[in-house]
Amino acid sequence: RPTKRIVCLGEILIDFVPEENGRPLSQVPAFQRAAGGAPANVAAAVARLGGSSRFIGKIGRDPFGRYLHGTLEDAGVEAALVETDAARTGLAFVSLRENGERDFLFYRGPAADMLLEPAELHAAWLDDAAVYHFGSVSLIADPCRAATLEAARRVKAAGGLISYDPNLRPALWPDEETMRRVVLEHIGLADVVKVSEEEAAFLAGKEPPEAVQYLLGLGAKALVVTLGENGCCVLTRTAMTSIPGVRVKAVDTTGAGDSFVGAMLLKLVEHGITAESIESALTDEDTVRDIFSFANKAGAFTTTRRGAIPALPTLAEIEMLSVR
Numbered sequence: 001r002p003t004k005r006i007v008c009l010g011e012i013l014i015d016f017v018p019e020e021n022g023r024p025l026s027q028v029p030a031f032q033r034a035a036g037g038a039p040a041n042v043a044a045a046v047a048r049l050g051g052s053s054r055f056i057g058k059i060g061r062d063p064f065g066r067y068l069h070g071t072l073e074d075a076g077v078e079a080a081l082v083e084t085d086a087a088r089t090g091l092a093f094v095s096l097r098e099n100g101e102r103d104f105l106f107y108r109g110p111a112a113d114m115l116l117e118p119a120e121l122h123a124a125w126l127d128d129a130a131v132y133h134f135g136s137v138s139l140i141a142d143p144c145r146a147a148t149l150e151a152a153r154r155v156k157a158a159g160g161l162i163s164y165d166p167n168l169r170p171a172l173w174p175d176e177e178t179m180r181r182v183v184l185e186h187i188g189l190a191d192v193v194k195v196s197e198e199e200a201a202f203l204a205g206k207e208p209p210e211a212v213q214y215l216l217g218l219g220a221k222a223l224v225v226t227l228g229e230n231g232c233c234v235l236t237r238t239a240m241t242s243i244p245g246v247r248v249k250a251v252d253t254t255g256a257g258d259s260f261v262g263a264m265l266l267k268l269v270e271h272g273i274t275a276e277s278i279e280s281a282l283t284d285e286d287t288v289r290d291i292f293s294f295a296n297k298a299g300a301f302t303t304t305r306r307g308a309i310p311a312l313p314t315l316a317e318i319e320m321l322s323v324r
């Protein structure tokens, strides 16, 4: 596959982010509007760093949908958006703790992004995908769940690399057991899976490092465990490499994981890594360091500004960050 296109599909919404940290949601005096949604953030992260990305998703035919469309295009993402009258564009209200951790309140009616249908996937949106990235809430219910998996199957059959970030948000699922079962099913579909330490432990029902071995046994070829300010750990069945984090003053961690994933996927493509070669490529320590110190910097930078897409770095901004 000569293409370098990174295709993301699923959640897209507007986060309303507080202008100051440390207040509960009901006491936030003013919000700023920030485009988000995990896979939309990843597509924007790739484009902001100079890569080629497309986002596939559904928006309401309303001002918020138009704002999201414009935001993707301004970021340099090819926006493959379906507009609907059947639902409104997704919204989330966010409150931030002093350390930048966030709490959410979602408008979910369901929102338009959850109504993407398999029949709405144009072949041309998937044909040139070197990488397909999916995850988060688009797997909660049909029709978006069916569309998410259909796209994964098509890109996989054509030899593309499949990337998955479960991005667990238990509050949005019917119950934790359903969430765990569904997410475990999808880990086997992917070549590379990114999880946080807490997600790994929850999904496996075991403590690290047993959790990691269990998850790799499900079929993914590489597992990337993000560790917040401590960076990340990259695992295959035969290798494990820890890459230390970058010290920054975090104000809002929204989008850090997505920024990290976008940077990681861009580097994987630049290294020419495919579904077939990823396992052996990630046993080489120099390759892992090159890819994941870059991803750590992208994640760290994103915590220094509010919101997700507005906080994504350019290449020049990443180069200005120094490693601990």
Ligand code: ADP
Residues within 6 Å of the ligand: 196, 225, 226, 227, 228, 229, 230, 231, 232, 245, 246, 247, 248, 250, 253, 255, 256, 257, 258, 260, 295, 296, 297, 298, 299, 300, 301, 303
């Ligand atoms: P998620 O946003 O998916 O919960 P993390 O919080 O672990 O994931 O963040 C993803 C990546 O972003 C981390 O692996 C790290 O590289 C970077 N990062 C996150 N928080 C910080 C922080 N406080 N300081 C420096 N880097 C951070």
